[in-house]
Structure formats: structure tokens, C-alpha cells
Amino acid sequence: MTTTATPAKPVSPVLAPANPDEYNRTGIDLRRPMPRPKVKGITIDFHCHLFAARHGRDWFEAADHYGLDAFVTMTPLEEAVGIQRDHPDRIRFIVVPKWTEFTPDWIDDWLMRLEAFYNLGSRMVKFHASPGTLQMRQLPLESPKLKPIFREIIARKMAIMTHIGDPEVWYRGRYSDAAKYGTREQHYRMWEDSMREHPDTPWVGAHMGGNPEDLDRLQDMLDRYPKLMLDCSATRWMQREISAHRDAAREFFIRNQDRILFGTDQVSGNDRGFDFLASRFWVHRKLWETAYIGPSPIIDPDLPNDAQPIIRGLALPDEVLQKIYHDNPTAFLAKIGMGFNELNEREAANRSAH
Numbered sequence: 001m002t003t004t005a006t007p008a009k010p011v012s013p014v015l016a017p018a019n020p021d022e023y024n025r026t027g028i029d030l031r032r033p034m035p036r037p038k039v040k041g042i043t044i045d046f047h048c049h050l051f052a053a054r055h056g057r058d059w060f061e062a063a064d065h066y067g068l069d070a071f072v073t074m075t076p077l078e079e080a081v082g083i084q085r086d087h088p089d090r091i092r093f094i095v096v097p098k099w100t101e102f103t104p105d106w107i108d109d110w111l112m113r114l115e116a117f118y119n120l121g122s123r124m125v126k127f128h129a130s131p132g133t134l135q136m137r138q139l140p141l142e143s144p145k146l147k148p149i150f151r152e153i154i155a156r157k158m159a160i161m162t163h164i165g166d167p168e169v170w171y172r173g174r175y176s177d178a179a180k181y182g183t184r185e186q187h188y189r190m191w192e193d194s195m196r197e198h199p200d201t202p203w204v205g206a207h208m209g210g211n212p213e214d215l216d217r218l219q220d221m222l223d224r225y226p227k228l229m230l231d232c233s234a235t236r237w238m239q240r241e242i243s244a245h246r247d248a249a250r251e252f253f254i255r256n257q258d259r260i261l262f263g264t265d266q267v268s269g270n271d272r273g274f275d276f277l278a279s280r281f282w283v284h285r286k287l288w289e290t291a292y293i294g295p296s297p298i299i300d301p302d303l304p305n306d307a308q309p310i311i312r313g314l315a316l317p318d319e320v321l322q323k324i325y326h327d328n329p330t331a332f333l334a335k336i337g338m339g340f341n342e343l344n345e346r347e348a349a350n351r352s353a354h
């Protein structure tokens with residue numbers, strides 16, 4: 001049969017694979033073996049998004065190749081049980097609300113999810129309060145609508161992770177309408193007010209507290225809020241800004257070596273296979289562990305093509321790497337009654353691809 005009619009849309013579109021020009025523009029061999037991080041015990045990625053059980057195969061193949069053992073992930077509840085079934089030793093969850101639709105019963109639904117995640121072992125709740133999300137959802141941390149969530153967190157002695165702020169280049173660009181999005185100072189006031197209101201709650205400031213561009217601000221906050229930890233996740237953001245302040249960032253990591261958690265912000269997807277996922281792990285390992293100076297395989301869409309960032313690795317001392325990959329996340333999780341069954345070192349080492 002011939003027809004000129006438009007073909008019907010597939011019910012479940014198969015996404016085209018991600019474009020290598022975006023995640024491997026330098027054409028490196030992402031399957032080349034890389035030794036495990038020089039860490040005793042398991043390595044823990046404290047901030048990532050493994051979205052679906054079906055993404056697990058490529059995810060863990062890449063993780064094994066780059067010596068990453070365990071993941072604290074923000075997974076939709078609908079996928080959590082399947083992932084826990086497949087990878088019980090390697091996955092722990094952070095409570096997240098339903099992200100895709102914003103219904104009138106959204107907060108009640110979040111409370112239900114909180115309890116369900118709690119029963120799956122989670123003891124930490126994420127608040128996404130970036131300028132874009134604040135504008136979209138109109139739920140600042142002090143919103144009365146969020147009070148029931150905070151009450152549950154306190155009653156259950158859980159921890160909080162917040163995403164506050166965003167890259168400075170975004171404040172200058174997409175958020176430059178301060179009447180609509182607010183200012184960075186307003187966003188950090190909101191965050192600090194909430195931390196002061198919950199002084200006993202262990203707290204993780206995602207993405208270097210959302211402001212790797214301003215290490216003085218971060219130092220000031222770490223000094224004033226003893227329960228605050230920072231995760232160093234987000235690949236393009238960190239490769240750009242950590243590299244731009246390489247020496248100061250290295251000093252910062254050494255000085256605050258007990259307050260930083262390794263994280264990637266890896267995000268799985270139907271269109272993201274081994275190489276895409278590997279590119280993120282590759283950049284993080286080069287950035288924190290080595291003195292690599294050179295281009296990144298990953299394109300930075302916030303910069304022009306002819307002004308892409310140069311990675312300047314921090315070559316952190318072994319004892320600092322030991323803390324950010326293992327000791328700090330392990331201690332943080334233990335404090336809130338979470339944790340991974342420690343695998344013995346040989347078992348962890350055997351995971352690395354050769």
C-alpha cells in the first residue's frame with residue numbers, strides 16, 4: 001500500500017542516541033582502562049539520577065569501568081523498587097517528589113512518596129529550589145505549603161539536600177530579569193533562613209552549594225553552618241568553574257576536606273549509552289584526581305564553540321580523595337541511619353574493567 005499520509009507517531013518514541021559531538025568532541029577512547037580511584041573501601045557518588053531500571057546495564061558498565069561502586073540517586077519512586085531489586089548493594093535513594101506533573105495534590109503525593117522512600121531505606125529529602133524551579137513552582141523553602149514536608153523530615157530525623165542557585169552565567173543570562181527570578185542574594189537568604197530554622201538537620205548543598213564561582217561565600221557558609229556539606233556534582237558546571245579557579249579551588253578542597261562529598265550529577269536516559277555516561281565519569285576523575293590540563297570531551301553549551309573550557313585538574317592529595325569518595329559520604333550516611341554494605345576491597349577492585 002502506498003500512502004502520502006504522515007506516518008503515525010510511534011506510541012513510545014525511540015530517541016536517537018545522544019550526539020557524540022556533544023559528549024565526545026575530542027574523540028577520546030572512553031573504554032580505555034583507567035585505574036580505580038586510590039581509595040580504601042567503596043567509592044560513593046553522592047548525587048546522581050539513575051532514572052529507570054532499564055538504564056542500569058549501561059550505567060553500571062560505565063561505573064565499573066571508572067571505579068565507581070555506589071550511588072545515592074534521585075530516582076522516581078515508580079522505578080525505585082526495580083533498581084533496588086537489581087542492584088541492592090550499590091544504590092541508595094534520596095526522596096524526590098513527582099517531577100513530571102504538578103497536580104493540586106502534589107504535596108500530599110510528595111508526603112506519600114516520602115514515606116514510601118523511607119520504607120525503602122532513604123533518610124534524605126531533596127528540595128529543588130533553583131531560580132528556574134522557584135519561578136515555575138512558586139514554592140520557596142519558607143512556603144507554608146512545604147511545612148508538612150519539613151515536619152516529616154524533622155520527625156523522622158532525616159537529612160536535607162537542596163539545590164539553591166545556579167551557574168553565575170545563568171544569572172547573567174536567562175535569569176537576568178530579577179523581578180521574575182529574584183537575585184542570588186535573595187536565594188541564599190532563603191536557604192540560610194531555612195538552615196537556621198533547622199539547625200540540627202544534616203544538610204547537603206548540591207553542586208558546591210550552587211555557587212562554585214564564589215568560594216568565599218561557600219567558606220563563609222561552611223564556617224557558619226556546621227551541619228552543612230557540599231557535593232561537587234554537575235559535570236559541565238564544575239569543569240568550567242573549578243578549572244577557572246583551579247588553585248583557589250584546590251586550596252578550598254584541602255581546607256574543607258571533611259565537608260565535601262564526591263558527586264557527578266550523572267543523569268541516565270534512553271538515549272544515553274556507555275560512552276555518554278562514561279564521558280561524565282571521565283571528566284570528574286580527571287578534574288579531581290589528576291593534573292590534567294586540556295580540553296574536555298563534553299561541550300559546554302553556555303560558552304561559544306571557540307571558547308570552550310580547558311579542564312585544569314586539581315590533583316587532590318590522596319587523603320583528600322579518600323575523604324570525598326569514601327569517608328565523608330560514609331560518615332554522613334551513618335549519621336542518618338543509611339549506608340552501604342562495605343564490599344571488601346578486592347571485590348570492589350574486581351569490578352574495574354580491564
Ligand SMILES: [Zn+2]
Binds near residue numbers: 047048049265
Ligand atoms: Zn542533580
